[in-house]
Amino acid sequence: MSTVEKAISLLNFFTEDTPEWGLSELARQAQFDKATTRRLLVALANSGLIEQHTVTRRYQLGAGLLRLARVRESHFPLLQVAVPVLRDVATATDETVHLSEFGARGLVTVHVEESTKANRVSVANGQILPLHATASGIAFLAFSPSQLAKSYLRKSLTAFTRHTLVQPARLDDAIKAAAEHGYSRGEQGYEDGVFSIAAPILGLDGYAIGSIAVAMPLSRNTKATTERHIQAVRGAAQAISTRLFGEQPTPRQARVA
Amino acid sequence: MSTVEKAISLLNFFTEDTPEWGLSELARQAQFDKATTRRLLVALANSGLIEQHTVTRRYQLGAGLLRLARVRESHFPLLQVAVPVLRDVATATDETVHLSEFGARGLVTVHVEESTKANRVSVANGQILPLHATASGIAFLAFSPSQLAKSYLRKSLTAFTRHTLVQPARLDDAIKAAAEHGYSRGEQGYEDGVFSIAAPILGLDGYAIGSIAVAMPLSRNTKATTERHIQAVRGAAQAISTRLFGEQPTPRQARVA
């Protein structure tokens, strides 16, 4: 562990629960010598990453972090973070993978990686996904503020195919299952012959900001592929959140019914 | 400069304008040896403060910063940051200093440091300050979204004293002056015999989130004290912003008229 790494490792002891540390206290926790710890803290303080309360002599995270975090954030919009991850999922599954983001217009597809297979599902960029009829939508609803999910349950649910969930009770069940398992499945709810698995991308508050889905022709679906897609999609969604926010948000499931 | 400080100094080269650096490029800019720069970057990368794009090999700020910044933010609400600064101003001026924050209820006084003088201005905590009649309010308006300021100009302006600015044109002028100079003055606009100087506390977007004001009996007011209070209040407002956000926001003046 280099000196620099040691110094930075100290920063990670500062959390919401323990936002302040005394010198000895921190040295003990980090298992560094007290003198070493102090030198590291002083260096961090000179750089603005740490501040010392002049009265209590305790150490806290510094204001310098805020500027840096902002630069990072402005350089990393959802798309930029998500596209490489989507590509990985597309490569791993060789099925069409698409990302959607919830905004004013609803749940909009913002990026698609198409399968290389001849028989594949095509998804148009910019397409608005009905929340009740797609795996993406249900995954999103399952991790939305309860009010949003409930209000959707009361809406008139358009039937796009014979399989679209139009009975509130059925949709309710699907949302509950998605909330419980962390992913949703859609079987011909929007287009005939399409099977998909989706997982929510969580924002810092634990609510979904969008979703990521793998879509395949129903004919190709097997238990094994389903299982693989679930893993891939959930992993990808988590990876995106983590890269966007630096940590995995705690999920907040919608309480329907 | 310690190794740790060198490493962290590298972080500061990453800005909104230049959010990515190549190794050699950065080494040149920072005036470190290329090998040194690389080792530092690797250490930072291992700690999550830097990430390297696997394809382009360029370096960017890492996701680890986000968590840290959030801890810092949650630990530093306005009050906690501002109170020590207010206290300094109070000590320096020996006049009553008060801080107000704009929220749903309007501009509310959230902290007061009273002068030790017998003849002093008293301000109640929790008091709601009329925007058009107080130095704090005008300083706030001058750095608000233009729409807010304009809509206020159209409202019926209550007269609290004979000196309250009730003519839109006069208020308009006061706002313009405050926008130009970065501080406002209030002379008996709310209470007779009170003179105050206020400066806006800017949020990251450059708009005011509140203000800080020094209030004194008009009788004690001289050119010299006014000048000192202006300096003190402006400095304090800037210090608070800087401590809250890690940098001084660029002011955004309201365009009235």
Next chain:
DNA sequence: CATCCATGGATCATTATTTGATCCTATAGT
């Protein structure tokens, strides 16, 4: 009130890490 113990901070010979000249390889431009 004296004592004790833990705290933050300073010192400095010893030790281990950082440093940077140099080399290697890959890639892009001429």
Next chain:
DNA sequence: ACTATAGGATCAAATAATGATCCATGGATG
């Protein structure tokens, strides 16, 4: 094919980090 520049690796020499030890201060505790 040649050149320039990139990122990255190496290792003896230089330097900075280390930690045992000491000091001063400030609560506790008897």
